Amino acid sequence: MTPQSTHGAAADSAPQAIDRAVIQQLASALGDQGVAVMPALIRTFIESGDALLASARVAIGRDDRPTMRRAMHTLKSNANTFGARALEALCRDLERRAADGGLSDAGAALDEVAAELALVRAALEAL
Amino acid sequence: MPAYPGTILVVDDNEINRTILRIQLQQEGHQVETAEHGLAAIAMLRERPFDIVLLDLLMPEMDGFQVLTLLQADSELRHIPVIVISALDEMENITHCIEMGATDHLARPFNPMLLRARINASLAAKRLHDQEAEYLHQVRRITDAAAAIEAKRFDAASLGPVAARGDALGQLARVFTQMAREVEARERQLKQESQFKSALIGKITHELRSPFVSVGLTAQLIQRYAERQMLAEVCVEAGQLDRQLAAGRQMIDSVISYASLVSKLTAPQPEPTDMAAMIRESTAPLQRLAETREVELSYVIAEPLPMMSVDHEQLSEAIHHLVHNAIKVSQPGGHVRLSCAAQGGQLTLMIEDDGPGIAQDKLETIWDVFAQTSDDVQRGVEGLGMGLALVSCIIKAHRGKLLARSTPGVGSSFGFRIAIG
Numbered sequence: 013m014t015p016q017s018t019h020g021a022a023a024d025s026a027p028q029a030i031d032r033a034v035i036q037q038l039a040s041a042l043g044d045q046g047v048a049v050m051p052a053l054i055r056t057f058i059e060s061g062d063a064l065l066a067s068a069r070v071a072i073g074r075d076d077r078p079t080m081r082r083a084m085h086t087l088k089s090n091a092n093t094f095g096a097r098a099l100e101a102l103c104r105d106l107e108r109r110a111a112d113g114g115l116s117d118a119g120a121a122l123d124e125v126a127a128e129l130a131l132v133r134a135a136l137e138a139l
Numbered sequence: 140m141p142a143y144p145g146t147i148l149v150v151d152d153n154e155i156n157r158t159i160l161r162i163q164l165q166q167e168g169h170q171v172e173t174a175e176h177g178l179a180a181i182a183m184l185r186e187r188p189f190d191i192v193l194l195d196l197l198m199p200e201m202d203g204f205q206v207l208t209l210l211q212a213d214s215e216l217r218h219i220p221v222i223v224i225s226a227l228d229e230m231e232n233i234t235h236c237i238e239m240g241a242t243d244h245l246a247r248p249f250n251p252m253l254l255r256a257r258i259n260a261s262l263a264a265k266r267l268h269d270q271e272a273e274y275l276h277q278v279r280r281i282t283d284a285a286a287a288i289e290a291k292r293f294d295a296a297s298l299g300p301v302a303a304r305g306d307a308l309g310q311l312a313r314v315f316t317q318m319a320r321e322v323e324a325r326e327r328q329l330k331q332e333s334q335f336k337s338a339l340i341g342k343i344t345h346e347l348r349s350p351f352v353s354v355g356l357t358a359q360l361i362q363r364y365a366e367r368q369m370l371a372e373v374c375v376e377a378g379q380l381d382r383q384l385a386a387g388r389q390m391i392d393s394v395i396s397y398a399s400l401v402s403k404l405t406a407p408q409p410e411p412t413d414m415a416a417m418i419r420e421s422t423a424p425l426q427r428l429a430e431t432r433e434v435e436l437s438y439v440i441a442e443p444l445p446m447m448s449v450d451h452e453q454l455s456e457a458i459h460h461l462v463h464n465a466i467k468v469s470q471p472g473g474h475v476r477l478s479c480a481a482q483g484g485q486l487t488l489m490i491e492d493d494g495p496g497i498a499q500d501k502l503e504t505i506w507d508v509f510a511q512t513s514d515d516v517q518r519g520v521e522g523l524g525m526g527l528a529l530v531s532c533i534i535k536a537h538r539g540k541l542l543a544r545s546t547p548g549v550g551s552s553f554g555f556r557i558a559i560g
Contacts, residue, residue, distance in 0.1 A: 034248070041251050042159065043166045049158065056155055085197050086153050089226060093155060093248060104228060 029128070029135040034095025054136050057090050061129050068106075068122055072115045080118065081110035087125070096132045099125065145190035145262045146170040150180040150206065151224070152198040156247070160193060160224075167255060177201025181209055184216050190265045191258065192221045194241070196232055204239065211240040218268050220261035274308065277301040281312055284319070291326075293319050341398035344391045351391065355384040397528060407450035407536050414444040414486060418479060421455035422462045433471035436462070441480035445559050449537060457533040460526040461490045461553050468494035468551070481559060489542065489554035496547035505543055505553075506531040527553070 039046040064083040071080040088103035102125045109118060147169050151157045161171045172189075174180035176198045184192070192210070196203035203223060210216045220242040225233060233244045242264070243257050280301050287293040301312035362377035418440065429436040458477075465475040469492050479488040497505065506527050530553075534541055539557035 038159070038248070041249070042162050045162050045166075049162060053155055053158060056158075060154070082197065082199065089153055089247065090155050092226060093159065 029096060029098065029131040031095030031097060032139075034093075035139070038093065054094070054139075057094060058133050058136065060090070061087060061133070065122070065126055065129065068125075071110075072118050072122065075115050077110045077115060080115055081107055084110060084125075087129075091132070094132070094136065096128075099128045099132050102128055143259070143262045143266050144168045144170070145258070145265070146172070146188065147191045147193060147258070148180060148183060148189045149173045149193045150177065150198070150203070151193075151195035152176055153195070156195065156224075160249070163249065163251065163254060164258070167258065169258070175200075177203065177206040177209075180206055184210070184219070185213075189219055191261050192219055193245070194221050194223050196223060196225055196229065196236070203236070207236060207239045207241060218265075218272075220265050222257060222261060277304070277308055277312075281308075281315060284315060288319050288322065293323070295319065337398045341395055344394045344398070348388065348391050348395070351384055351388045355381055355388065358384060407453055407533075409448040410451055411446050412449050412451050412454070414447055414449075414479070414481075415440050415442055417451060417455055418458060418477065418488070421458045422477065425459070425462050425466060428463070429466050429475065432466060432469065434466050434469040434473045434475055436466065436475045437477070439476060439478040441478075444479065444486065445481050447486065447557075447559055449557070450533075453533045454537065457530040457555070458488065460530050464526050464553070465490045465492040465494070465551075468492055470494065484559050485556050486559055487542075487554065487556045489552045491550060491552040493550040496549055496551050497545040498547055499545075502543055502545050506541055530555070 035050075039050050042049055064087045068080055068083040070076070071083065084103045084107035088100050088107055091097075091100035091103055102121070106118060106121050106125065109115070109121070147164055149157055149160045149164070149171060151160070151173070152175055157173045157175075161173055164171045172183065174183055178201045180192070180194075181201070183189075192206075194203045194206055207221060207223075210219065210221065217240075221236075221240070223233060223236040223241045223244040225244065225246060227246045233241075236244065242261055245254060245257055277300070280298060284293055284298050287297070295316045298312045298316050302309055302316055304312070358377050358381040362374055362381060365371075365373035365377055418438070422436070426436060462475065462477060469475055473493050474491075476491045477488070478491070479486065481487075531541055534555045534557065537557050539555045542554045542556060543551070545551035
């Protein structure tokens with residue numbers, strides 16, 4: 013792969029991972045403080061995302077559904093805030109599963125969440 | 140700036156949500172505080188006033204449903220509007236929350252226009268509630284003031300804040316305060332007049348007494364002179380004159396003693412009193428009088444009687460007078476019975492005698508100062524009037540009710556009823 017095609021792949025995946033219009037709306041809703049606060053919010057999103065993934069993994073091992081549910085609920089909410097629609101959908105699905113039934117087959121779904129979160133992170137860092 | 144800037148508590152475990160909502164609301168001009176979970180929120184709400192709570196549902200420690208339940212159960216916090224915040228996919232929870240007492244809901248991500256409209260609507264409702272509560276509070280101050288006037292301990296300063304209002308309630312408070320001052324002034328004047336009257340009666344009767352004494356002495360001189368001169372008719376007349384003068388003197392003496400008692404009679408000084416003990420103590424000295432007159436004095440006291448807050452000295456005096464009168468009107472071999480019982484928050488004390496009794500028309504004025512008629516004086520019946528008038532003063536000062544029953548030829552009962560509380 014050439015450096016150019018790598019750049020092209022990132023440019024393709026980023027618009028799918030986050031909806032830029034949502035980010036812009038958020039920034040404008042924050043008004044004067046938008047410019048100052050947005051980078052901190054994004055940092056919090058990414059850092060807390062890692063922590064939530066980690067606690068979700070532990071929860072699967074212990075079949076701890078309330079923790080799993082809360083982690084996916086928070087991550088879903090944050091994905092919604094930043095226009096990460098695919099991530100939001102994956103988290104919603106896992107949140108419902110944790111609410112309704114067992115976590116036996118949740119590992120694979122959580123891997124998908126982790127992969128999508130990585131894409132979102134890349135897209136946000138590219139902003 | 141919003142129509143009514145408010146103090147808003149944002150309750151959400153998600154730091155990003157808290158931050159965004161805080162900034163958005165601050166930009167609208169509101170004061171914003173945040174809590175990470177329900178427990179912290181409840182503690183803050185109990186500590187200081189908030190106008191609105193924005194409440195997330197899924198939280199650790201204490202979730203939104205528990206917060207709603209606690210708020211609704213707390214009469215101090217129930218009136219604070221709660222706007223539930225949630226994601227769009229949680230609508231079934233919203234219905235449940237509204238049923239539990241939430242005012243409104245907002246879905247994330249917040250549309251700034253909708254956020255502003257919902258917050259302002261809830262703030263307006265809260266403001267209306269606060270005004271209503273303040274209004275009711277001030278109305279209560281006026282009704283309290285009315286009760287205070289009734290109990291003769293009204294302080295005009297207590298209505299100051301209400302009287303400062305520019306509206307109808309303020310006017311009511313001002314008129315009320317003015318009327319209360321007038322009532323107070325009139326009462327003071329009446330009291331002064333009444334004291335003056337007592338003093339005047341005392342003075343006049345004193346002045347009246349000396350001519351009675353000197354004319355009485357003259358009558359005795361005439362009687363003795365007539366005896367020596369053996370003027371039988373003059374002697375009888377002079378003797379009768381002397382007896383009549385003595386009866387008149389006695390009446391004047393009792394008026395003097397009444398006037399001095401009334402002028403000394405101050406407002407009751409209540410103290411906790413064992414009623415049964417007080418009844419026995421106040422009437423024990425009369426046992427000898429009863430024996431002398433061959434009257435049997437007995438007690439029917441429904442013990443235990445409650446402890447009561449009364450003026451011990453005054454009430455003792457009243458009971459003493461009632462029993463004293465009953466013994467005086469009894470014939471040898473007669474019976475005087477004191478009965479006392481507490482029932483329905485009232486204490487009733489009655490003293491029955493089997494004396495001559497009193498006609499119905501006289502019974503109606505028996506408690507008046509000058510109830511004793513000239514007939515009684517001529518018949519030599521010792522004064523009922525002054526003693527009963529004094530009892531009447533004391534019982535009325537204790538907000539009690541006087542009781543009197545009589546059947547001529549059978550006997551009388553006098554007594555009173557006062558509230559225990």
